[in-house]
Amino acid sequence: MTFARCAGILRHMPRPIRATISAAALAHNLAIARTQAGAAKIWAVVKANAYGHGILRAAQALHEADGFAMLDYVEALRLRSSGITKPILLLEGFFKPEDIVTLLKYKLTPVIHSIAQIEILEKVSFEGSLDVYLKVNSGMNRLGFTESNLRLAWNALEAHKGVGAVTLMTHFADAEGEDGIQGQLQWFGLLTRSFHAPRSFANSAALLRFPEEARADWVRPGIMLYGCSPLPFKSAEEIGLRPAMTLSSEIIGVQHLEKGERVGYGFSYQAAQEMTIGVIACGYADGYPRHAPSGTPVLVAGKRTRTVGRVSMDMLCVDISDIEQAYVGTPVTLWGEGLPCDEVAQAAGTVSYELLCALAPRVPVVEI
Numbered sequence: 001m002t003f004a005r006c007a008g009i010l011r012h013m014p015r016p017i018r019a020t021i022s023a024a025a026l027a028h029n030l031a032i033a034r035t036q037a038g039a040a041k042i043w044a045v046v047k048a049n050a051y052g053h054g055i056l057r058a059a060q061a062l063h064e065a066d067g068f069a070m071l072d073y074v075e076a077l078r079l080r081s082s083g084i085t086k087p088i089l090l091l092e093g094f095f096k097p098e099d100i101v102t103l104l105k106y107k108l109t110p111v112i113h114s115i116a117q118i119e120i121l122e123k124v125s126f127e128g129s130l131d132v133y134l135k136v137n138s139g140m141n142r143l144g145f146t147e148s149n150l151r152l153a154w155n156a157l158e159a160h161k162g163v164g165a166v167t168l169m170t171h172f173a174d175a176e177g178e179d180g181i182q183g184q185l186q187w188f189g190l191l192t193r194s195f196h197a198p199r200s201f202a203n204s205a206a207l208l209r210f211p212e213e214a215r216a217d218w219v220r221p222g223i224m225l226y227g228c229s230p231l232p233f234k235s236a237e238e239i240g241l242r243p244a245m246t247l248s249s250e251i252i253g254v255q256h257l258e259k260g261e262r263v264g265y266g267f268s269y270q271a272a273q274e275m276t277i278g279v280i281a282c283g284y285a286d287g288y289p290r291h292a293p294s295g296t297p298v299l300v301a302g303k304r305t306r307t308v309g310r311v312s313m314d315m316l317c318v319d320i321s322d323i324e325q326a327y328v329g330t331p332v333t334l335w336g337e338g339l340p341c342d343e344v345a346q347a348a349g350t351v352s353y354e355l356l357c358a359l360a361p362r363v364p365v366v367e368i
């Protein structure tokens with residue numbers, strides 16, 4: 001094959017599916033977080049490849065943030081080698097003694113959340129000064145120190161010559177729900193009342209719902225930056241957020257069904273009357289949830305319709321009986337612009353976070 005022919009092939013998308021990622025939407029959503037944050041600084045949370053949006057692309061679009069929070073060392077080093085010098089917070093801290101030299105070399109700030117990490121810090125001898133976050137378990141009971149060991153951890157960090165600035169942090173379990181943040185904030189206050197250090201509490205839900213109480217010195221919004229709502233009672237649009245990722249594809253086949261005919265694996269959907277279905281080039285190998293039931297919303301030619309039958313690896317089917325202009329090549333939106341990811345997630349019994357970060361590497365990304 002000649003080079004020219006090869007290049008010709010590469011110009012084509014593998015299939016009609018694509019994820020369109022909007023830098024302007026990311027920047028806009030960060031500006032909304034900034035308004036909520038007041039004077040607090042912002043860690044833009046870009047873990048999990050920036051919730052599926054691409055770590056470098058997202059960091060560039062979110063360059064107005066004060067720092068980037070993630071947990072993967074490979075992603076952190078990709079930001080550093082692309083020239084990003086802003087603070088980087090590693091939300092799970094370090095795992096092994098040999099991580100300490102990487103933290104120092106690349107100026108990464110680890111979260112210290114366990115006695116095992118304190119022991120590593122005390123065992124490894126190093127030159128230089130490491131700023132750290134000290135994680136307080138205020139009730140979520142995932143990571144962090146609480147009544148029995150927080151003072152020990154604080155004292156160890158204060159006494160350590162290699163430790164620079166210490167910031168106290170905690171994470172809310174139910175900022176969007178019935179419990180809210182009051183209980184955890186109170187317990188945090190009691191646990192830390194004798195410690196003088198800056199503080200960081202808020203995820204997106206707390207920042208949007210309880211800005212005054214939750215902002216403290218640094219906030220940590222994630223999902224809102226990508227244009228999804230963390231609040232079950234308020235849509236992204238009502239908050240003023242714009243979708244950063246639109247997953248779109250096309251119809252690649254059309255079938256006419258008589259009443260009683262069935263569709264897809266397991267024959268799980270049966271036509272209640274005569275109907276037309278469109279077959280879409282998008283399946284669970286692209287990141288679309290296989291557990292999305294018949295009835296999950298989809299846009300075809302800008303009109304709302306629903307999925308029918310089981311989602312397969314590379315395809316899914318939608319009802320196009322009432323969409324006259326729908327044929328092979330007609331554009332389809334799976335989520336994003338015109339169809340909130342939150343709605344698709346809800347229909348599939350999950351959250352937008354899971355849909356966004358499951359976007360498969362095989363889906364071509366178009367940046368706008």
Ligand SMILES: *Cc1c(COP(=O)(O)O)cnc(C)c1O
Pocket residue numbers: 045047091171202203204205220221222223224230
């Ligand atoms: C993921 C995460 C966030 C961001 O949460 P969102 O709900 O996406 O805003 C903030 N803090 C910590 C510790 C996290 O793990």
